[in-house]
Amino acid sequence: MSVEKIKNMEEFAAKCGVSRPTVSKYFNDPNSVRPKTRRRIEEALERFDYRPNIYAVNQNRRLTKNIGIVVPYLADPFFAEIARYLETHCIEAGFSPSLFSSHGKQELENEILDTLRSMKPAGVLLAPLGRSSDRKVVEQFCRDVPTVLFDSNIDGIGDVFIGSDNPQFTSMMVQYLCRTGEPPCFFEMKTPPNPNARKRRQGYLEAMEVQGHEPHIFEAQGEGWALEEIGLREGIRLLESGEMQTSTILCSNDRLAIGFFAACYQKGRRVGISKDCDIRVAGLDGHPFSSFTCPPLTTVSHDYEAISERSAEALFDMIVDQNRPASRQEKLFDGKLIMRTSA
């Protein structure tokens, strides 16, 4: 590697012995130039370290190669995991992903979308805040920029939505719980930050009816994304209230369940399916840490791989086709029941 620094594409093209537009073509698509030419450029690339100025490139391209990834709360391992998959897919497809977290705040989500718009991205993968999103802002953004919504649906917004079939999650878990013991009550937030909660609740009600059982729902107070804390505090309240008429409880999501575990521990209630336990607790999500709770958490897991891969592919299709689907597409993936020893 020579120490000599190359300033711009002009200089680099000279080193290659080809013209600047040819080098430009190469960087846009290495296969668009003749193999011999390509070799010459790549050999020069080994000798000198040159990279096109990204700002100059993006200023002039109609469409940048940037892809925005927006999640509502990155400190939630679920989204961290999904984001990791999405990033990888984008890179492999030759795009430059930019990762953003709304940190649960509407103003921040709005700002991010504003920033993103000015980045002229080829497309955006957006998991919106949901309930606390500024509908108009998100709607306008999706009109301006090719966007795939994932995880949290907002009716009628975005060209494509990829997510999980939440009612199926709950229904599957309710069936399992009923088959193996007492029918579950349902533990959820009164005002959940994520819109999927509503569908899970609905799924619970329907599944219980199908199974011929009376549903029982406990609504946890609290706002925001500190779900474990809410699960703990409200779990204690629930356990102390004596409102639980069953020894089986299904939590609307794994983080709530993790908090509820802590509540059970504090109140001296043993969680699990073995003889010496007195309460079964199940969750929903397949949280990355759900296998390390005590006892390991029985849950329904998202198909992380499928959701992220399909989301990315859907976006890539929109980008290469250069046209958005006529009608809004939706694809929901089934969850996988993960039987462990908590329920």
Added chain:
Amino acid sequence: MSVEKIKNMEEFAAKCGVSRPTVSKYFNDPNSVRPKTRRRIEEALERFDYRPNIYAVNQNRRLTKNIGIVVPYLADPFFAEIARYLETHCIEAGFSPSLFSSHGKQELENEILDTLRSMKPAGVLLAPLGRSSDRKVVEQFCRDVPTVLFDSNIDGIGDVFIGSDNPQFTSMMVQYLCRTGEPPCFFEMKTPPNPNARKRRQGYLEAMEVQGHEPHIFEAQGEGWALEEIGLREGIRLLESGEMQTSTILCSNDRLAIGFFAACYQKGRRVGISKDCDIRVAGLDGHPFSSFTCPPLTTVSHDYEAISERSAEALFDMIVDQNRPASRQEKLFDGKLIMRTSA
């Protein structure tokens, strides 16, 4: 807000009734123009939505307003949390943070630094992989770009290092454990991904010597960042081996401890300080979920706020002063003992 779209600064300046260079000045620093002029621009800003083209801006500025934030593993809630603080600080100071995760891979870290370099950032906040970092690459990068290292130190690299005083962490915890019960053995990885582990080990050895106890270290096999899994698997191995000669164990970090909790659960060992428990488990880090384990984890917590704030400030200082410190600065923060019921 008018529907009419403004193309560029030229057009926008016309709407304001001022010249383009003046508008340019305004965007670089709103206080650099006369109050009356500022008002005129800001009134126009309300009527039309115009934002300078970030690519054109960054191409021409010697120094962009971008700040890179790089963490080794974003799916680790510790880093997710720190990243959240850092992002906020950057935005408040008027910079545009870009978040990257190395996902534990050297190649990816190298690529990120390469990308970052081409972004001509004003500065970078870097938590390197550490042991598996490509020393030369990181070193060269830090020479080219003003960089503050945080969390993981690499000797002699970067202008500033901000982190925690790891030996102090261990020492404080060892003292506490010895004071309240049996002296602890130490559970760590043989080849930890994070370099802080080495210092914690050292801290353990020294603290035990000061207290006049024989140290016992158990080295967990395994590579990478799946710490809970390693803690679980190797924890089981440890419990089965009968090598534990004490009923108190200090884990090198909270994630390992969480895995060890699961191991104890599986082997029927009750963790905690109450009468009916037979093993005390402590961790180090103050992991965001450590208060929700069963039982809640006794640990030493990083001063997240201080580390992130100080890191950001150190970088801002370097940026405004435009000169790097003559000698390498280091600032280590003490941890805070968080007594819960696991030890």
Added chain:
DNA sequence: ATATATTTTTTACGCGCGCAAACTTTTTGC
């Protein structure tokens, strides 16, 4: 009111590259 300092405008250039059109060279098919 005049001189001085500050702010703004004008003018002009450059950043590094995409892109399109016309032209030239090389490759491919027959």
Added chain:
DNA sequence: GCAAAAAGTTTGCGCGCGTAAAAAATATAT
């Protein structure tokens, strides 16, 4: 070996803005 096709080159324009220098306008001090 020739024509057609493909690939590469040349030329030139434009993107949207930073920035510097000089000129003009305005504010501040005397």
